[in-house]
Amino acid sequence: MKSVAVIGASLAGLYAARALRAQGFDGRLVIVGEEHHRPYDRPPLSKAFLTGATADQGQLALADAEEIAELDAEWLLGTRATGLDTQERAVLLDGGRSLTTDGVVIATGATPRRLPGPAPAGTHTLRTLEDAQALRAELTRGPVRVVVIGGGFIGAEVASSCAALGHDVTVVEAAARPLVPQLGDTMAGICAALHADHGVTLLTGTGVARLHDGGAGHRVTAVELADGRLLPADVVVIGIGVRPHTAWLEGSGLPLDDGVCCDAGGVTPQPHIVAVGDVARADGTRAEHWTSATEQAAVAVRNLLAGRTVATHRSLPYFWSDQYGVRIQFAGRRLPTDIPRIVEGSPDDRSFLACYERDGRTTAVLALNRPRPFMRLRRELARAAQPVTT
Structure with missing residues (x-):
C-alpha cells in the first residue's frame, strides 16, 4: 500500500x-x-x-x-x-x-439532527467551531432567554454554560427524563436535578411542534411545544442528537x-x-x-x-460530561435490569460513586465529582474487557 x-x-x-x-x-x-x-x-x-x-x-x-x-x-x-x-x-x-x-x-x-421546517435566525446547533463561535456571539450580547431542545449531554452542557453566563434557560426534553438510556432511571433523575439546582427549568415529556418568528427573515421569538405551551425565546439551541x-x-x-x-x-x-x-x-x-x-x-x-x-x-465504553461544575463519568456496559448502588458519597451532595450490579458483579460505574475512585474502578472493569484481541 x-x-x-x-x-x-x-x-x-x-x-x-x-x-x-x-x-x-x-x-x-x-x-x-x-x-x-x-x-x-x-x-x-x-x-x-x-x-x-x-x-x-x-x-x-x-x-x-x-x-x-x-x-x-x-x-x-x-x-x-x-x-x-x-x-x-x-x-x-x-x-x-x-x-x-x-x-x-x-x-x-x-x-447534528435538526427540526423539520425552516430555522429562524437565532436558532443554533453545536458541532463545529463555527457553530460555537456563532452561539457565543449571541450569548455575549447581554441577557437573553435561551431554550435548549434536547436534554442529553450536549443539551445539558449548553444549558449549564448559558446559565453560567447569566441567561434565563429552559431545557425541553421529549422523554420523561433525560439520560435514562445511558444511566437508568434513578441515576438519570439525580443528574436531571442539577438543572434545578442552578435555576434552569427542565420540561420533560413533550416535544416541539414548531418555532415562531416575527415574520419572514426575522429572529426566533418562541418555541411552541407539542402540548400547546409557548416558550418565549431569543436564542434556541437544538441538541437532539x-x-x-x-x-x-x-x-x-x-x-x-x-x-x-x-x-x-x-x-x-x-x-x-x-x-x-x-x-x-x-x-x-x-x-x-x-x-x-x-x-x-x-x-x-x-x-x-x-x-x-x-x-x-472491544474497549470498555466510557464517557464524561461537565455540567454545572460537576464532572459526570460513566464506564461499563449496563443493562436496564442492573441495579445501581451508592458505594461512596451522597447524591444529596452531588458527589458520589455508584456501581451497577448484576448477579453479584459490577457491570458499570458512575461518578459525580469522584474522579480518583472512579478511575480505579474503571481500570478494574477494563481489565475484564480485553480492549484488543488478535
Whole structure:
C-alpha cells in the first residue's frame, strides 16, 4: 500500500493518521477535511469555549506544528468528499476533483439532527467551531432567554454554560427524563436535578411542534411545544442528537445503516476501506464518544495495512460530561435490569460513586465529582474487557 487517504480531519481522522505513521506506513498520506481547520477538540465547544474561559481557538488544537510536520501529510482542508468509487479506488471531491488511493479511512463523523421546517435566525446547533463561535456571539450580547431542545449531554452542557453566563434557560426534553438510556432511571433523575439546582427549568415529556418568528427573515421569538405551551425565546439551541455523515457514500456499494457497517476491527466488505469514529457502525454498534474514536483508529489502521482483519476493538465504553461544575463519568456496559448502588458519597451532595450490579458483579460505574475512585474502578472493569484481541 503506497497511498492512504483519510476522509475526515477531526479527532478520529487525526488518530488514524498518527496510527498509520506509528505503525510504519511511510507512503503518501492525504487528509481531507470539510472544515477549514486542522483537527481540534470538540468537547470544550459546549463548555469552556462557549463561556469564554477558553477564548483562543488555538487552545483547542489537537496537534501542534511540530506534529503536523512529522505526519508529513497532504492536507486538503475546506474540501468536501462527494463520492467513493470503490472499483477505481478513487475518492470524489467537490469541484469535480478526484483522489486515487490504495487505502481509505472513513472518518467523516456525524452531523447534528435538526427540526423539520425552516430555522429562524437565532436558532443554533453545536458541532463545529463555527457553530460555537456563532452561539457565543449571541450569548455575549447581554441577557437573553435561551431554550435548549434536547436534554442529553450536549443539551445539558449548553444549558449549564448559558446559565453560567447569566441567561434565563429552559431545557425541553421529549422523554420523561433525560439520560435514562445511558444511566437508568434513578441515576438519570439525580443528574436531571442539577438543572434545578442552578435555576434552569427542565420540561420533560413533550416535544416541539414548531418555532415562531416575527415574520419572514426575522429572529426566533418562541418555541411552541407539542402540548400547546409557548416558550418565549431569543436564542434556541437544538441538541437532539446526530446522524452519521454517510450521504457522500450513497451509491458506493458500501453497506450503510446508521453509519458505515464494518466488523469489530473497523473493516468494511472492501478490505482496503476502514471506518472509525462516529461514522463507524462496528459489529452492529455505533459509539459517539471521544474515547471510542481514539481507540478504534489504531486497530482499524492495523487491519488496513494488513489487508484483512487481524485485530478487533472491544474497549470498555466510557464517557464524561461537565455540567454545572460537576464532572459526570460513566464506564461499563449496563443493562436496564442492573441495579445501581451508592458505594461512596451522597447524591444529596452531588458527589458520589455508584456501581451497577448484576448477579453479584459490577457491570458499570458512575461518578459525580469522584474522579480518583472512579478511575480505579474503571481500570478494574477494563481489565475484564480485553480492549484488543488478535
